[in-house]
Amino acid sequence: MxxxxxxxxxxxxxxxxxxxxxxxxxxxxxxxxxxxxxxxxxxxxxxxxxxxxxxxxxxxxxxxxxxxxxGPFFQTHRFERYNAIIETLLEKGLAYRCDCSKERLETLREQQMAQRLKPRYDGHCRGQAIDPDRPHVIRFKNPVDGVVVVDDLIRGRIVFANAELDDLVIRRSDGAPTYNLSVVVDDADMGITHVIRGDDHINNTPRQINILRALGYEPPRYAHVxxxxxxxxxxxxxxxxxxxxxxxxxxxxxxxxxxxxxxxxxxxxxxxxxxxxxxxxxxxxxxxxxxxxxxxxxxxxxxxxxxxxxxADPARIARLLSPHMGRLGIDPAAGPDLSSVVQAQAARAKTLTELAEISAFFYRDFETFDEAAAKKHLRPVARDGLERLRAAFELMAYEDWTLAGLKHVVEGVAEELGCALGKVAQPLRVAIVGRAASPGIDETLLLVGKEATLRRIDRALAFIAARAERD
Missing domain, CATH: 3.40.50.620 (HUPs)
Incomplete structure (x- = not known):
């Protein structure tokens, strides 16, 4: 099989x-x-x-x-097949016409509910000669005795009494076949051996099995998720x-x-x-x-x-990231290589959307400094280090704008000032990124580029000057 x-x-x-x-x-x-x-x-x-x-x-x-x-197969393309099966069921006495009104069916339901009975059709039209020219539905004549056993691949053995199942409608009054009829015909015609579906279909399963057996088909195995x-x-x-x-x-x-x-x-x-x-x-x-x-x-x-x-492959992630950058109004071609940005930033983001948001600073200047980061790192005491860094960066040739060259400059300024590297790198990071978190400062500077680095340091120095005047 x-x-x-x-x-x-x-x-x-x-x-x-x-x-x-x-x-x-x-x-x-x-x-x-x-x-x-x-x-x-x-x-x-x-x-x-x-x-x-x-x-x-x-x-x-x-x-x-x-x-x-x-596939995809469409059920609306198979109505002729479904109707042929319905006619076969009618000819064999396995289905019948029903012209019960909505009012009768609603009254029946209310009476059953009042008696704490499970609402179900009472077979009123079974055996009656219904005029086919009058509005009517077609119902499947469900067995009244015995049980339907479903050996569910997830839930195990489930037993349904036929007496609890009513004669379900298999064709509506407008001539359209219903779900429970069409799915049975499709599963049989398409040779489906295993039906894996949501557990909201459990109550449909015994009804569908009865129709399959009435048509002479062996039911598939079922697994209800x-x-x-x-x-x-x-x-x-x-x-x-x-x-x-x-x-x-x-x-x-x-x-x-x-x-x-x-x-x-x-x-x-x-x-x-x-x-x-x-x-x-x-x-x-x-x-x-x-x-x-x-x-x-x-x-x-x-x-x-x-x-x-x-x-994942950074090149693939860059391809998927590109439209998310576009939604932010950023053209990735107008900045650093997007694959390089992915390599620098991927560990910092949970989604492509977040990755785009935290990477926007590589391509355009940010609007404002993070308030907490600026308060902590963009203080007058950071001015000397930023000014020295700016002067050194401005003198760098473009061919020297490399990880090694940038690292040498940042470490050199820290050494000149006789302070820990972080005392220089963190104010620089906030100046360049707008916040206190980014990839390594060398990698960040490399991707941001020389012009944007100088421009953003100038902005940070202006911020520090304005802050000094306020204080």
Missing amino acids: TVRTRFAPSPTGYLHVGGARTALFSYLFARKHGGQFVLRIEDTDLERSTAESVNAILEAMTWLGLEYDE PMILGDDGARMSKRHGAVSVIAYRDQGYLPEALLNYLVRLGWSHGDQEIFSLEDMIAAFEISDVNRAASSFNTDKLDWLNQHYLQH
Whole structure:
């Protein structure tokens, strides 16, 4: 048997992290077992499905690098097939027409709720001759006896009594087939062997199994993945921050970091924390997925992202960083090599967005000095050192503006003043960067360049002079 899994999102919005984790688990299972991974767009909800959502899903899958072997298939392209199956079920007496009004169904529901019964259709139209020209729906004739047993690959054995399942609608009154019918036909036609999906689908599973068996198909194996909770323990939602995969991209996360984080939400492999996609494929076992819901921890995602920022190819990170610099109004071509900036700064940032923000000073003068840093380091006592540094920098030839040359100048001024290196380097750093933190002072000066260095020292000296007058 060739393993075939599928990811089947509904295009009614963006691809959220819960869906991305389901897609990842399905992808890993297929790759682990030498199978195929299918992408299917379940767009039977004609009112809510949009082309923009389809594009957002495809964009997110591409960014994550979850390559599918077949698809995307669209359910709206297969209505003829679904209707043929529905007609077959009608001919075999396995489905029937129902013209119960909304008012009757609502009254039935209210009565059942009042009696503390589970709301379900009572089979009123079973065996009745309903005029096909009247508005009606088609219902599947669910077995009334026996049980449906689901040997879930994550949750274990789950037993559903058929008496608890009602005759669900498989075609609406407008002629559109419903989700539970179309997904069954698709899984059968596409040869899906393993369905890995969110646990919000558990109640659909016995109904879908009954339809599959009525059609003479062997059901696939099922694995229901627990939901993802927010940091506060509530179900993940927009109020917890970015839940859209593309939003995480736009906030400066790397796809490998997000995938690494998602695979560890409810699954583990010993104490290993860092997983490449190849590591995941080799180690992943669906049976090891935890049954309990997992809580999303943004701090952990930040830690992983910072790890990948530091260890990835600087040229690649520079390419990904470039649009984030552009959003700040910075043209990276008008300053130091962006790969060199990445090498200098990557350890200091958790995201590409943060990396862009803390690196802006390499390309343009900052607006104001950090108040605390300026108060501590830009004092009259620092004036002599800054003036000496400026004079030495101005005399340097451009070919001498190197790490070694700059280090020699800074250390020389400290030696002339008979003070520790920090007494010279920290005021210089605040003058050049605007704050008290940056890469090594030599590397910072090298990347900022001679003209900007002289200009910013002049600004710092003016700040010190103005401060002396106030004091």
